[in-house]
Amino acid sequence: MPKPGPHGGELALIERIRHDSAQRFVQRRSRFLMLGIGDDCAILRPPAGHEVLVTTDFTIEGRHFRRDWHSPESAGHRCLARGLSDLAAMGAMPMAAFLSLALPRSCKKSWIDRFFLGLRALGDRFSVPLAGGDTAESPTELIFADITLVGTAPAGRALRRSGARAGDVLYVTGQLGGSAAELDLLPSGRGLRVRGGEEDKHPQMFPEPRLAVGEALLRRGLAASCIDVSDGLSTDLAHLCRESEVAAEVDEAALPIHPLAGKLVRETALRAALHGGEDYELLFTAHAGVRVPRRIAGVAITPIGRIVRARAGKAAVMLVRADGTRGELKPGGWEHFRGISV
């Protein structure tokens, strides 16, 4: 069909991505990738007896990142981290990533290069090759990036949202609220420069997908259900309850608050931990009697509540406050930050 005049940089961009990826591929000899960028499809070979897991996440400038807040490396890291976290939540091992990218004509080469640096640095750490995708010129001044992650898990054993039962203990990995807190603490109107090697102190800019924890939960048969905390604890716990047809109680005093959130006033910190989202920690349940270690793959595991029976007309999630009073915990990942929304 008629298309805009050829985007000068498009073929060159594809070639560059391909060249870089091919180099990485040769270096890494990915065990799953049979054929990468350059044909009509990529070819993956999952281990025998394994299933294939697929997730896609659409990252839109202004909505999921801002060029004046997030460095290009952070934007690239975050795209991939969103997808990897979905695989982690099901206990899957990543095989390959695919990126569809629409870039404005005005986008500088250095921004693109640094975006891929951030994406690749995370991919390399988890041996995830960039195996394909699509590039196009964005007809607006905004960047659109859709990431697809393809992973693998032993057949029939992937962790699901739907496995929670009344009596299960509710756990969360790591700490909550750091991602939202980091934005709250951003120097107003300016992006944050993160020093190399200090990425782990920046849960908003460089969130850490919990792949090793998810994989261990599956392998050791510890988790009955699991979801990642991408939209906020209140929202994601509601998802888990709905899929499992159960209700839950969260103990406010037990919540592991991220040190960055600890710098905020108590009420704001709590809001960040309950509703902030983008922490990319795992929220999972274990049947009563299952011994869950306090650390898995070096990550703290904290019991924060319990699963109870769902009752018609009753709230799905209750918050038990430090003073013993109880109140409904409504899903509120987005509303609470509306005040500073982009």
Add this chain to the structure above:
Amino acid sequence: MPKPGPHGGELALIERIRHDSAQRFVQRRSRFLMLGIGDDCAILRPPAGHEVLVTTDFTIEGRHFRRDWHSPESAGHRCLARGLSDLAAMGAMPMAAFLSLALPRSCKKSWIDRFFLGLRALGDRFSVPLAGGDTAESPTELIFADITLVGTAPAGRALRRSGARAGDVLYVTGQLGGSAAELDLLPSGRGLRVRGGEEDKHPQMFPEPRLAVGEALLRRGLAASCIDVSDGLSTDLAHLCRESEVAAEVDEAALPIHPLAGKLVRETALRAALHGGEDYELLFTAHAGVRVPRRIAGVAITPIGRIVRARAGKAAVMLVRADGTRGELKPGGWEHFRGISV
């Protein structure tokens, strides 16, 4: 992170897509899909001894379709057809589709419904469930849709662009130039209303991915290399030649011109066939001596030229004109339609 105020329709939209897909899933009992929309990932189970093929295609309003030219059904059909055609080009069988969709707030429910109708109608014909994806509000007035197709093929047997050898005969399925011709013939400024049951007469609005042909080429061991004609014969043949490190000759007189292109003046028709693109036919080669039938799965198969040895400094693709003269066939999928570009 801070996000725009909740997009009222977003959760409802996800629920609707999920509900519709779940219904379809139950009806169809897809043999590959173990878990569809509603968890962190979808789960697919490829047949034993099979590999997994993945392709993504980014469809952007104004670039890949226009709301004043393409009906919503056509836009949905075309999104899915692009991905299915990539699987067809490798001889793969589709397992599931994933759609990431950014919609402007102003987008009418009826448009969205009809978009999914078009997408689903094609998916149903090839038993491809919509197994996941992502939805977001587009920060512009434009629609962005990224489709991921996941398919399967017997291990080590997928058709590749890189298998052509000097001496191979070059074939194309169906007819060329119809897609570009249909746009040329569009009543100016108005979309085309396609009557139900007449989709096969509209190669631009409802292109037909050649899945059965691709699968037969693989199963019967007929093709040495294969690619789909998405960017135009001249461009895609150049891709195939580059990946196979060969050159090619195309016989102008042998080209199967689509009847719609036949309505144009001869030179325009030829340009549409050579450079128009979006025909989604398969371009493949077979080693000399391999008997390729003139029809496969009901689709005409036409020999249109041959593969020759690549020679340094010489053109990769030559066109042999009806009068016997020869000239270089430069990749020109886009430039030739620049005059009527969107």
